[in-house]
Amino acid sequence: MRRLTPWILPAAIVALWWGSVATGVFAAYQLPPPPVVIEAAANLWSRGLLQRDLVTTIGRVLFGFVIGSTAALVLGTVTGLSRKVSDAVEPTMQALRTVPTLAWAPLLLLWLGIDEAPKVTLVAIGAFFPVYVNLVAGIHDVDRTLIEVARVYDLSSAAIARRVVIPASLPNLLTGLRLGLSQSWLFVVVAEFFGASAGLGFRLTDSQQSSRVDLMFVGLLGLAILGKVTDMILHAIEDRTLRWRDTIATQALA
């Protein structure tokens, strides 16, 4: 029964969706019924366009997410561990973070042109900040008394960082990665609004221009499913690596 619980709400939404069109609350041109959307998706697939959109968008998200989170991992670790670097870098990072990340879009288009580079860069910026902020906070939150235990064994700073600080801040890092990933999906759509010729974000703007609401729903559903699936993957990794936590979340697993 517990396995079915998460499906109740989506099923209810689909039923409401279908019902409201069938009873004429919404006209079919505003809200196409589910079969029409499925048909539109099948049609797009048979022409090879849906596959191309999916591959393009997934590629941009993964590429941007990996670049952005790797940069955040490196810079966050150094900033978190070194007071000197933190003093030099943190105020600037905090200032940059207050710029709504989407405000970078016009500048990136100008600098990097309209092909892949600005899109991937935008996704990377979107992924960077949540990972960086959470990792630095996680490192700063590490229990001082655990570090003392390591110091008793006369470990070097590098060994203390590797064996105590990093594992202790892993929960924050994974929270950051999940937030960064959802930001990546947000930013890829925005990136694809500007001068893209493929991708789910492009599908949304393109179908808006041709008034194809059914295709817009294909794009929306595609983003919802991909976002959910990738988040589930990270969530599964989180559960596996953080089994040691003594929290409400891990209680069910123990």
Add this chain to the structure above:
Amino acid sequence: MSTPLRLDQIRKRYDATEVLAGVDLEVEPSEIVALVGPSGCGKSTLLRLVSGLDVRFDGRIAVGDREVRGPDRTVGVVFQEPRLFPWLSLADNVAFGLPDRGSDGAKALVRETLGVVGLADFAGALPKELSGGMAQRAALARALVTEPQVLLLDEPFSSLDAFTRMRLQDHLLAAWARYRPTLVLVTHDLDEAVYLADRVVLFSDRPARVIDVLRVASRRPRDRRDPNLLGLRVALLEALHLERSELSAVV
């Protein structure tokens, strides 16, 4: 393996507050010494200095021939809280301080030490799955496995219930008999002090200095109901009570 511990005129200040006012103490190899005194008098600070975690003090601390200038693997510490690494299994926690912790020899050593503290069946358990007493036993095993010459314990059993505390005192004695470290224990529990120690060192209120040293002559294994121990407990109480009347509330 064991060495003597020698403290000469240890003085320590935190800004304006003088914490240690010239403490002298000599501990023989494999001796068990209990430090008792009023809360906040500086006993724990003294242990921190011996452990090398705090090197800003005046005076001289020597572990055998080595003068303490920072943490050293010859000195082990058990803190008031278990301080286990929550992401490591018990076996990995115990192995934490071993230089070659991946080796078969180290693994055998970890198993053996877990056996000494009665946790042989819990090698794979995570800290969150342990009771307070088990966690503190694991912390004891982690300190013992590197076979330190000097073992420092800072009120190690103070947060445990009376039954668990007595069991752990016996675990500690068994481990001490096995590894024979020089052992210095800070405690507020006078029964614990007279049951475990060869000598009980009494400290004054802050700034701490040694006001008396009582020898516990009873042979081990000791009986907790031994009238000699109970008599010593009364003597300790009186000595401390003279020093500071509020202590009767602490003990």
